[in-house]
Amino acid sequence: MRLRSRVYLHFVIALLVVGAAISVIFAVGGRGGLAREIGERVARHVASLAGERLGDRGALVARLEQLHADLDLDVVVRDLDGAVVAAAGAPLQRAAPEAIAAARGGAVVARPGPRPFAVAPVRDATSGRVVATVEVAAHRRFGPPALLGPLAIVALLLGLGAVVTRPLARRLSRPLERLTEAARRLGGGDLAARVPVSPLPRRWWQRRRAPADEIAELTGAFNDMAERVQRLVRGEKELLANVSHELRSPLARLRMALALVPREGRDEARLVEAERDLAELERLIDDLLVTARLEATGLPTRLGEVDVRALLTALAERARHDPAIAGRAVEVGQAEPVVLVADEALLRRALWNLVENAAKYGAPPITLSGVRLGDRILLAVDDEGPGIPPEARGRVLDPFYRLDAARTAGATAPSGFGLGLTFARRVAEVHGGTIAIDAAHREGGVDRGCRVTLTLPSGDAA
Ligand SMILES: Nc1ncnc2c1ncn2[C@@H]1O[C@H](COP(=O)(O)OP(=O)(O)OP(=O)(O)O)[C@@H](O)[C@H]1O
Ligand SMILES: [Mg+2]
Numbered sequence: 001m002r003l004r005s006r007v008y009l010h011f012v013i014a015l016l017v018v019g020a021a022i023s024v025i026f027a028v029g030g031r032g033g034l035a036r037e038i039g040e041r042v043a044r045h046v047a048s049l050a051g052e053r054l055g056d057r058g059a060l061v062a063r064l065e066q067l068h069a070d071l072d073l074d075v076v077v078r079d080l081d082g083a084v085v086a087a088a089g090a091p092l093q094r095a096a097p098e099a100i101a102a103a104r105g106g107a108v109v110a111r112p113g114p115r116p117f118a119v120a121p122v123r124d125a126t127s128g129r130v131v132a133t134v135e136v137a138a139h140r141r142f143g144p145p146a147l148l149g150p151l152a153i154v155a156l157l158l159g160l161g162a163v164v165t166r167p168l169a170r171r172l173s174r175p176l177e178r179l180t181e182a183a184r185r186l187g188g189g190d191l192a193a194r195v196p197v198s199p200l201p202r203r204w205w206q207r208r209r210a211p212a213d214e215i216a217e218l219t220g221a222f223n224d225m226a227e228r229v230q231r232l233v234r235g236e237k238e239l240l241a242n243v244s245h246e247l248r249s250p251l252a253r254l255r256m257a258l259a260l261v262p263r264e265g266r267d268e269a270r271l272v273e274a275e276r277d278l279a280e281l282e283r284l285i286d287d288l289l290v291t292a293r294l295e296a297t298g299l300p301t302r303l304g305e306v307d308v309r310a311l312l313t314a315l316a317e318r319a320r321h322d323p324a325i326a327g328r329a330v331e332v333g334q335a336e337p338v339v340l341v342a343d344e345a346l347l348r349r350a351l352w353n354l355v356e357n358a359a360k361y362g363a364p365p366i367t368l369s370g371v372r373l374g375d376r377i378l379l380a381v382d383d384e385g386p387g388i389p390p391e392a393r394g395r396v397l398d399p400f401y402r403l404d405a406a407r408t409a410g411a412t413a414p415s416g417f418g419l420g421l422t423f424a425r426r427v428a429e430v431h432g433g434t435i436a437i438d439a440a441h442r443e444g445g446v447d448r449g450c451r452v453t454l455t456l457p458s459g460d461a462a
Contacts, residue, residue, distance in 0.1 A: 004173035011165040012158070019154040027150060032112050039110030039138075042071070043118035047108075047134045050077050050086075051122045054131060057086060064088035074137045077122060080104060085132060095119045095135050103133045115139075175215045179222060191230040195219045241292040244285045251282055280415060287419045290346070294430050303459075306344045308370035308377060309335040315348065315368060319355055328364040330355060333382070335370045340377045341459025342431050350427040351379060353420035354452045358383035360416065361403075362450050372458065376433070380453040382440040387450040393437040397425045421452070428454045 046067060053060040054077075064075045065088045074089030082100070094100075095117070099109040103119040110118040115137055122132040178195050185193035197219050255278055263271055312332045319330035351368070358366040362385025369380045388396055388403065395401050400418040425435045433456035440449030 004169045004177075007172050008162075008166060008169035011169065012162050015158055015161045015165075019158055023150045023154050035112035035116055036110045039112060039116050039118040039136075040108045040120075042073070042138075043108050043110060043120035043134065043136045046073070046075060046136050047120035047122045050075075050132075050134050051125055054085075054122060054124070060086045061088070072139055074139075076135045077132050078135070079132050080130075092135050092137055095133075100133060104130055106130055175219060179215075179219060182222065182226070186226055186229070191226065191233055194223050194226055197223070237292055237295055240288060244288040244292065247285055248282075251278060251285070254278060284417050284419060287417075287423050290349075291419075291423055291426050294346075294426050302343045302345065303341055304344060305339050306342045306347060308338045308340060308379065311344070311348060311351070312368040312370055312379075315351055315355060318352070319359075319366075324356060325359045328359050328366060330359075330364075330366045330368070333367040333369040335368070336372055338370060338372045338377055338458065340456060342456060343427075346427045346430075347379075347454075350424040350454065351381065353424050354381035357381075357420055357452070358385070358450065361385055362387075373455075375458055377456050377458050378453055379456070380451050382449060382451045384440065384449045387439050387447055388437055390447075396437070397421050397435065424452070424454065428456060431456045433457060 362383030
């Protein structure tokens with residue numbers, strides 16, 4: 001359950017319990033007290049009315065009958081020996097001896113329930129002495145305590161409480177929700193994600209501004225952390241970009257110098273090798289620079305409509321003439337006539353990295369394909385080589401990670417830096433897409449070959 005709902009529920013339950021307790025106390029306690037009070041007064045009044053007619057038994061009976069008829073009371077007047085002097089209504093059971101003793105002493109004793117009952121002293125009109133006692137009992141004509149009214153009031157108050165506490169619960173949970181959201185964004189790579197902090201306002205009863213509460217402290221700590229992480233990452237990126245940039249000019253000078261060296265016999269072969277190394281270094285620096293740019297801006301700059309079939313055909317054509325691919329068969333397989341919105345240069349470079357990988361680490365035939373799947377376009381490069389084991393598929397996407405086979409096969413190992421797939425992934429991501437590594441197909445339960453797929457949104461182009 002969400003924190004907000006939990007806080008809210010606790011409030012409502014607490015209110016409910018308090019409300020119920022209060023209404024029970026008032027209903028029971030108040031009623032009992034009131035009934036006793038009324039009982040005492042009625043008994044005293046009946047006693048004084050009876051006292052006036054004590055001398056005349058006939059008149060006394062007539063008066064009691066009248067009381068019985070008017071007030072619906074059962075009444076018995078007894079002398080001090082306990083003998084009945086006059087009675088009206090249903091016969092009454094004798095009161096408890098203590099009650100009678102108290103009445104003879106001049107006190108009125110009332111008992112609110114189960115049937116309201118009271119004993120009162122009857123005094124002689126002239127002397128004021130207690131000469132008899134009167135016992136009065138009412139008929140309980142009213143039903144169970146009238147709870148409907150109080151219950152309605154309690155329900156109303158509860159409803160009011162629920163409405164009033166709702167924003168309170170929201171206020172408690174809202175900062176936490178904002179923190180979660182910011183943490184998610186930070187984790188997702190948005191290093192600028194911060195939680196807005198508004199200092200607690202000074203209320204009129206506070207002399208100073210209230211100190212930050214725990215959630216505000218947590219928010220502050222989070223923002224500090226995000227700030228440091230962002231500064232750190234920015235520093236690293238700047239360093240990388242600067243180093244890459246600074247490396248370019250000496251490399252260009254080296255290339256110029258190499259071109260001017262006279263070429264004869266064995267030197268020629270060495271120079272060609274040196275030039276190849278230089279070209280590779282330049283490619284690394286290019287990849288680093290473009291990746292750094294993509295990291296910094298997040299968006300490819302030159303979006304346009306890309307004809308997928310034309311792009312794949314051009315790549316296959318380029319492979320046919322590229323010495324690095326060295327005559328390995330590169331074909332265009334299934335290529336639907338689809339168009340997507342993308343930065344064509346970036347996409348071409350990402351796919352070329354995949355073709356190079358297939359030639360370096362895989363085996364021909366190398367197949368390029370492009371198909372539409374809903375609103376996404378799947379661009380894949382397949383080869384029939386050993387593939388990448390499932391446990392390494394995540395890691396080869398990390399910068400500078402290469403499989404052991406690619407690193408330790410000595411001089412025959414294909415050269416590389418471990419950046420090609422990282423670059424391809426970044427290109428997929430800046431287009432709002434993903435990269436996936438699978439086997440090209442399965443034969444008898446065994447993975448065969450390698451397939452790297454870029455899944456990109458087709459964008460606005462239909
Ligand atoms: N088609 C493939 N078949 C088998 N292994 C592959 C394939 N493609 C990539 N790999 C493995 O993944 C690793 C990472 O590939 P990635 O393209 O990122 O780097 P690289 O090719 O080694 O160097 P770079 O591309 O920077 O020149 C490679 O070193 C290789 O071990
Ligand atoms: Mg590569």
